[in-house]
Amino acid sequence: MSAHSRTRRRAMLTTTAAACVLAVTLAGCSGTTKNDTKNDAKEAASSAEADPNAPLKKGLKLAFLPKQINNPYEKIVDDAGIGAAKEFGGSGKEVGPSDAKASSQVSYINTLIQQRQDAILIAANDPNAVCGPLKQAMKQDIKVVAYDSDTAKDCRQLFINQASSEEIGRSQVQHLAKQLDYKGEIAILSATQNATNQNTWIGFMKDELKKPEYKGLKLVKVAYGDDDDQKSFQETQGLLKAYPKLKGIISPTTVGIAAASRYISDSSYKGKVVINGLGTPNQMRKYVKDGTVEQFSLWDPKKLGYLGSYAAAALASGQITGAEGEKFKAGDLGEYTIGKDGEVILGPPTVFDKNNIDDFDF
Secondary structure, eight states: OOHHHHHHHHHHHHHHHHHHHHHHHHTOSSSOOHHHHHHHHHHHHHHOOOOTTOOOOTTOEEEEEOSOTTOHHHHHHHHHHHHHHHHTTOEEEEOOOSSOOTTTTHHHHHHHHHTTOSEEEEOOSSTTTTHHHHHHHHHTTOEEEEESSOOOGGGOSEEEESSOHHHHHHHHHHHHHHHTTTOEEEEEEESOTTOHHHHHHHHHHHHHHTSGGGTTEEEEEEEEOTTOHHHHHHHHHHHHHHOTTEEEEEEOSHHHHHHHHHHHHTSTTTTTSEEEEBOOHHHHHHHHHTTSOSEEEEOOHHHHHHHHHHHHHHHHTTSOOSOTTOEEEOGGGOEEEOOGGGEEEOOOOEEEETTTGGGOOO
């Protein structure tokens, strides 16, 4: 290269560098800054438009991430969702931890991101512990649908709620109060301390108890069985020993109510302490028939998983974005409308007792 060419090249590099400095000042040289990227992502999300006439994509990959892999209730939900995926030409799978600790789902989310799933459906053990990786998933255009137990609202596009949280919480107090003639000490046997759905329901239970008609009822304790059968069994035993005047227990968890019923059924408390809450007919049938439990409630978990699967597919196919007022069709369940904060409600819970329990098999 001649001296003249070298001089000319240095001049060009100097000019380019100066231009780059100026560009950095204005918008960033050679691409965008991290803030620009974040803003672009927000703008893209806000400008995304739903196409209700878009067909459901074939070959969608859906992953269900329950609170814990060995929870019989969530197994029913997830199996139904996996079955629904086959209806629209997709595939589904269930993965998850064996415990329900706050952070136990994080590593599974990271793996699902690496596998490039089209949608992650999660029943959150903790509303915030899973947020970081879920936001990463959404940045990579993986749709996130919470079901059964919600995440923080900005960590997913939709929340498939089994029923109105207020209706669930208040109705359980109403049912137990009638059974106790509105008098006596009561306790709540919940799942984990951070479970979003449990805490929301308990909040409405406490609010319901403030009403004048419940002045004869006293909530003495909220215990946590961590959705573990043996711990829930032990917590029931502990409640009855600590509060000898206890008249009723509300357990808004299928694991908890079954464990509490098992303890009561083989003890001197049978017929003296009322158990109510949320359970599956197959778990609770023997306790209803032997008189341990008069009634309990639940929605159909198969329908919950089915609805979640179709909602995730509608998101991944561009039929909906998660905005309030959008509608989508959930197969045999018909049309659903997205409510405030991306909530989709399955429907009102069913009350099970000796008169109808044999009509159900789940």
